[in-house]
Amino acid sequence: MKTLNHSAVYVEATRSDIHDLVRTLVDAIGAPRVQVISGTTDRTAPHRWAHPEGTELDAVTEQRLRLGYRVWLTLQSMEDPQAAVAWLQAANPLLDDDRPLDFIAKMHAQQVVNAAEALVTHTAKR
Template identity: 30%
Template structure:
């Protein structure tokens, strides 16, 4: 079933509300299910992928910097998803991006280039790339 694309402002507002309203366990679970436990650990900046599973099961919580990376990845993913769809959002997050010096948004988030990634997402939405 095809859903109507949201405007940029609607998508940004919805992504922000979705991210702010989600417990970190839900975000960890979503990223683990969407990309894999290993990729979610890479995003969070932790060496042990099993740590993501512990966060998802609420056995413990991530450090602030790891939580910030996970929330940023979730925010950007949901923004693209609301503009397009889940499949495009996943591919966009994983693919090389010329605005990010050919790093993927996942790599850039892991490197704490948060504003660059959101700017690239907005450019994608506008059709600049």
């Protein structure tokens, strides 16, 4: 298991090229989940955003995607990528039994980042 470096995760999530970031998310968690994170109803948008010459994003959508990427980078500390994807989709007691995907879309940054960090550091109360 990798060591979690909060500062490095934050810096990478805020400074990465948005198209590279979206491409990574699409590859890692799938376009439908990226669509949920972004808050869009357009199923093709994540694929367009992933291309370097793709559609530009509005500021709110970009913030949501950067938060999703930050959470995903945090989850990279887990040994099982499929467990990380499953965690994003499952009701979470630390998030009022809502899904982390939905907390990202609502931009509840502190709560969802704390929940992800608790998972990977094994500090979540069960």
